[in-house]
Amino acid sequence: MITTRRYFVKLVGGAAVAAGAGLDAGPTRAQAAPVKLGVLAIRAGIAAPVGTAGLRGTEWWLERVNKAGGILGRPVQLVVEEESNPKDTVERYRKLVLQDKVEAVLGGISTGVTLALGPVAEDLGTPWLSWDGTTQKGVDETMPSPKWAFKSVDNEVEAIVAGILTPKYFKGIKTVAGIGNDYSYGHDCWESYQAVLKRYIPDVKFVLELFPKLGVTDFTAHIAAIQQAKPDLLMCSFWSGDATILMKQAAAVGLFKTMKGVFTTAGGVHDSLKKEFTPEGLLLGYNTMYFDDPNGSALLRQFVREYKAKYNEYPPYECDHAYFNAESYRAAVEKAAGGGTTWPSRAAVVKALEGIEVESLSGRRSWREDHVQMCNFYQGLTTHKNPYDFVTLSPLEVVSTRTAMKPAGAKLFDWINSWKI
Amino acid sequence: MQKIFNLACGSFYALGAYVGVSAVSWYTSAGGPAALFVLPLALAGLAVGAIGFVVERGLLRFVYDRDEAFQLLLTFAVVLMMEDAIRLTWGTSPQSTSALYLTYGQVRVLGATAPVYNLIVIAASLVIALLIGGLLTRTTFGRIIRAAADNREMVEALGVDLRRVYARVFTLGTALGTLGGALVIPATAAMSEMGIELIVEAFAVVVIGGLGSMRGAFVGALVVGVLRAIAISVYPELEMLLIYFIVIAVLVLRPRGLFGGAAA
Numbered sequence: 003m004i005t006t007r008r009y010f011v012k013l014v015g016g017a018a019v020a021a022g023a024g025l026d027a028g029p030t031r032a033q034a035a036p037v038k039l040g041v042l043a044i045r046a047g048i049a050a051p052v053g054t055a056g057l058r059g060t061e062w063w064l065e066r067v068n069k070a071g072g073i074l075g076r077p078v079q080l081v082v083e084e085e086s087n088p089k090d091t092v093e094r095y096r097k098l099v100l101q102d103k104v105e106a107v108l109g110g111i112s113t114g115v116t117l118a119l120g121p122v123a124e125d126l127g128t129p130w131l132s133w134d135g136t137t138q139k140g141v142d143e144t145m146p147s148p149k150w151a152f153k154s155v156d157n158e159v160e161a162i163v164a165g166i167l168t169p170k171y172f173k174g175i176k177t178v179a180g181i182g183n184d185y186s187y188g189h190d191c192w193e194s195y196q197a198v199l200k201r202y203i204p205d206v207k208f209v210l211e212l213f214p215k216l217g218v219t220d221f222t223a224h225i226a227a228i229q230q231a232k233p234d235l236l237m238c239s240f241w242s243g244d245a246t247i248l249m250k251q252a253a254a255v256g257l258f259k260t261m262k263g264v265f266t267t268a269g270g271v272h273d274s275l276k277k278e279f280t281p282e283g284l285l286l287g288y289n290t291m292y293f294d295d296p297n298g299s300a301l302l303r304q305f306v307r308e309y310k311a312k313y314n315e316y317p318p319y320e321c322d323h324a325y326f327n328a329e330s331y332r333a334a335v336e337k338a339a340g341g342g343t344t345w346p347s348r349a350a351v352v353k354a355l356e357g358i359e360v361e362s363l364s365g366r367r368s369w370r371e372d373h374v375q376m377c378n379f380y381q382g383l384t385t386h387k388n389p390y391d392f393v394t395l396s397p398l399e400v401v402s403t404r405t406a407m408k409p410a411g412a413k414l415f416d417w418i419n420s421w422k423i
Numbered sequence: 424m425q426k427i428f429n430l431a432c433g434s435f436y437a438l439g440a441y442v443g444v445s446a447v448s449w450y451t452s453a454g455g456p457a458a459l460f461v462l463p464l465a466l467a468g469l470a471v472g473a474i475g476f477v478v479e480r481g482l483l484r485f486v487y488d489r490d491e492a493f494q495l496l497l498t499f500a501v502v503l504m505m506e507d508a509i510r511l512t513w514g515t516s517p518q519s520t521s522a523l524y525l526t527y528g529q530v531r532v533l534g535a536t537a538p539v540y541n542l543i544v545i546a547a548s549l550v551i552a553l554l555i556g557g558l559l560t561r562t563t564f565g566r567i568i569r570a571a572a573d574n575r576e577m578v579e580a581l582g583v584d585l586r587r588v589y590a591r592v593f594t595l596g597t598a599l600g601t602l603g604g605a606l607v608i609p610a611t612a613a614m615s616e617m618g619i620e621l622i623v624e625a626f627a628v629v630v631i632g633g634l635g636s637m638r639g640a641f642v643g644a645l646v647v648g649v650l651r652a653i654a655i656s657v658y659p660e661l662e663m664l665l666i667y668f669i670v671i672a673v674l675v676l677r678p679r680g681l682f683g684g685a686a687a
Contacts, residue, residue, distance in 0.1 A: 046615075050515030050516070054515065213659065217614070222541070222610075223656070226535070229535075250524055253525060255535075255537070256536055274517070278521065
């Protein structure tokens with residue numbers, strides 16, 4: 003499906019590189035034929051900014067890889083399809099594999115969708131690497147030992163990280179209120195955050211929980227209810243434009259003058275959290291990539307620079323989920339080829355993906371043996387001391403999924419309750 | 424009056440919001456004083472209401488005599504098209520007017536802190552409600568509107584050009600929608616789905632208040648707004664449920680709504 007001019011140019015460009023490689027002719031003609039990768043990205047609705055960031059991360063990877071000669075000498079082409087509801091997205095997934103004959107599919111953000119994609123990926127026998135979606139029902143894994151499906155970090159990890167960091171930065175918290183979206187993610191984050199916090203502060207009271215539905219843009223009444231409940235701290239797991247709106251409406255009544263705030267996931271819309279209405283000293287989660295990481299690699303710096311130049315924005319975390327998916331696939335193909343130039347079988351590629359570790363934008367990332375992404379989470383206190391018009395983090399905390407994600411096969415709450423604190 | 428259930432009212436609201444954001448950012452970048460940002464916001468909101476004229480003359484006038492299902496489908500098509508047009512023009516990211524919302528500061532009202540901007544919007548809505556009330560009850564145009572709502576044939580027989588009345592009424596209604604969208608935007612952010620959200624709530628408001636009644640719409644909106652706020656404070660799970668309980672109760676006990684007149 004040729005959807006945009008840019009994509010068309012890329013396609014033509016890819017074909018030209020392919021033709022060139024054919025003429026230079028080290029490998030056979032079949033070897034030099036372009037390799038197609040399917041991409042599923044949300045490009046409409048409330049999660050569109052997240053999907054767009056993932057797609058941009060993948061495109062940046064594509065440019066670099068093709069410039070360096072492709073994978074095993076084959077130029078790479080993307081076939082981009084839309085992620086929407088589970089039913090239609092499954093159809094598009096099948097189309098990518100059966101009709102476009104892609105070697106692998108990258109992408110998938112909404113767990114509602116990826117829960118349905120998992121079994122289809124297994125059925126069609128093609129590697130699927132998910133940007134941000136899991137195959138969890140609530141906090142429980144539904145596909146503990148998949149063959150073809152590679153999944154994102156567990157949904158509730160950012161809430162767990164925030165739960166670990168809350169007692170470190172906010173002393174004397176006795177009462178907590180929570181607000182999240184009224185669907186699985188919002189509820190799971192709140193449950194997990196409560197479970198972790200109770201381990202550190204056994205007598206903490208949870209005085210209010212609010213779950214407005216996704217897409218609500220007026221939180222005046224919710225904020226009034228929070229003020230009435232007078233908690234010491236408010237925990238919020240909003241991750242989209244609603245995080246910005248809540249922040250602004252909270253600032254308008256001075257909410258965070260009387261309580262602390264934890265925003266587990268609002269770093270996804272970080273550059274909309276302007277200094278005028280986002281106070282300093284909130285705990286803010288940037289998920290798995292922090293564009294302003296003082297210890298960031300040269301790769302991250304280059305990416306942030308080029309992203310800013312091209313889109314006039316600072317990249318959010320989804321870019322790196324997507325970059326890692328593509329880059330780990332490339333590394334796995336080369337590993338499975340064992341130094342040769344023959345394209346490995348799909349089964350050999352998924353075998354090579356298991357446990358592989360690669361250099362990604364945010365640092366080293368890997369696939370756990372049960373096909374779950376392993377990486378770092380970035381959270382910290384908001385600060386105004388930066389050259390931007392939005393808040394950044396200082397001090398910055400980096401917490402690995404080795405610490406904050408339940409091990410393969412574990413039950414979440416049993417695992418949290420088994421911690422030695 | 425036009426006997427059309429217009430789903431696209433939500434889209435006009437969204438359009439007003441987006442145009443409001445653009446107008447304000449143009450105004451700010453042109454160096455306009457922050458304290459007066461409401462003026463370009465409201466003017467832009469009103470001006471874009473002109474699209475109502477285009478929709479009425481270009482689309483709706485062809486379906487006045489058609490089946491209601493057909494009218495619903497047509498206005499729903501407008502909803503979908505406007506949503507895509509908004510995405511095409513402003514992109515998919517939420518758009519907001521940054522921190523202008525906080526320009527006017529806060530006041531303490533009855534022991535609670537309220538942003539002054541919210542009070543301005545409440546005052547503006549009261550003024551608009553009074554103006555519309557005055558228009559409907561005290562002007563010739565208003566009398567014609569009410570007469571046409573009761574009996575179109577008779578009004579036409581008396582020599583009124585209903586086509587012009589329809590175009591003016593629809594444009595006025597649209598301008599109120601777009602103005603509402605523009606005024607709400609400083610406190611929140613414009614998202615392309617916001618129109619659909621509004622339609623659902625507006626439906627509850629008119630069912631409770633009574634279709635075709637201005638007073639009903641006013642009271643219905645208050646009932647829905649206040650009940651939601653109370654529910655969120657007292658028992659958050661009831662927030663939406665409570666509204667629909669009332670909608671059902673009204674439909675069963677008083678199908679014409681609290682202020683619905685006799686047979687429309």
